[in-house]
Amino acid sequence: MKLAEQLGYGNDEVLLIINADDYGLCHSVNQSVQQLLAAGAVSSATLMTPCAWAREAALWSASNKHLDVGVHFTFTSEWEPYKWGPVTTSGNVSSLVTKEGYFPAGTKAFEETADAGQVRLELISQLERALSFGMTPTHADNHMGSLYGLATGRHFLTxxxxxxxxxxxxxxxxxxxxxxxxxxxPPEMEEQAKAIAALADAKGVVILDYLVGLPFHKGEGETYDSFKADMKHLLASLKPGVTELIIHPSLAAEELDAFHAQPEKRVMEHHLFLDEDMTAYMKERGITLIRWRELQQLQRGKKAKG
Known part of the structure; x- marks a missing residue:
């Protein structure tokens, strides 16, 4: 039985989760994500627990448990002016950090040096940090794809x-x-994806059918209108089943400008999903917004039946 049918939908329905990544990164991102969640413009967000503004984000989420917020497993710290590191306070996570004590900037360095046991310890620490703030996470994902083995083939998905x-x-x-x-x-990961999907099924973890997104950086000559057109083209190409669309929204702020190389694109994403034209377009295309909470309920229901 396909995922859509397991969730109570028809197999020919186009189901979309819009997830706002990087919640907790900074105050301007938090403001954007909270506005989008409250407006129902996105399905969910995921929290970067190692970041400086994670506490603000988590406490807001704990006070708004009807909105879907998960944990954005974070093992890289990509911006030079603004760094973060592990939240583990008891246990050895030395293989996860640079000599300065921060996560590495890129996924290749992480994949080459990280110890799998230390990764698992930090995964649990990040989840427990979210729980300690009163959150009830609905799902999990991964910042920059560091856990997928995209750079070297060495993944940590087990x-x-x-x-x-x-x-x-x-x-x-x-x-x-x-x-x-x-x-x-990338297409060359098709066989690996099948094997990992089988592993997820064996462990009882519900996963998506498809995962999509547009470039995170603003292209040369890109405008809000051209970005909207590209997003509409992407949405028009969605297949029946459950797809997640990744976005990284923020409000405009000096705070964001101070460390981010492409802040304009994040601001575009914030405005795009509050744009009534986009809402009307998704309705016209017959796209149904769903939530990670539905997948979580399915997963927990299966486990209960055992």
Missing amino acids: GVLEVCAEYGLPFRLPRYVTPEQGGIA
């Missing part, structure tokens, strides 16, 4: 799926890799 199974969290993983515009995973 441990991730074990932890997600323990905590009752569905995980951002596409069952199908597609070469069409907006596909996040």
Whole structure:
């Protein structure tokens, strides 16, 4: 039985989760994500617990448990002026950090040096940090794809799926890799995706059918109107089943400008999903917005039946 049918929808329906990544990164991102969640413009967000503004984000989420917020497993710290590191306070996580004590800037360095046991410890620490703030996470995903082995082929998904199974969290993983515009995973990972999907099934972790997104950086000559047109083109190409669309919204702020190389694109994403024209377009295309909470309920219901 396909995922859509398991969730109570028809197999020919186009179901979309819009997830706002990087919640907790900074105050301007938090403001944007909270506005989008409250307006129902996005389905969910995921929290970067190691970041400086994670506490503000988590406490707001704890006070708004009807809105879907998960944990954005974070093992990289990509901006030079603004860094963060592990939240683990008891245990050895030395393989996860640079000599300065921060996460590495890129996924390749992380994949080459990280110890799988230390990764698992930090995964649990990040989840426990969210829980300590009163959150009830609905799902989990991964910042910059560091856990997927995209740079070297060395992935950490076995441990991730074990932890997600323990905590009752569905995980951002596409069952199908597609070469069409907006596909996040490269086509050469199709066989690996099948194997990991089978592992997720075996461990009882619910995953997506498809995962899509547009470039995170503003292209040369890109405008709000051209970005909107590209997003509409992407949405028009969605297949029946459950797709997640990744976005990284923020309000405009000096805070964001101080460390981010492409802040304009994040601001565009904030405004795009509050744009009534986009809402009307999704309705016209027959796209149904769903929530990670539905996948979590499915996962926990299966486990209960045992």
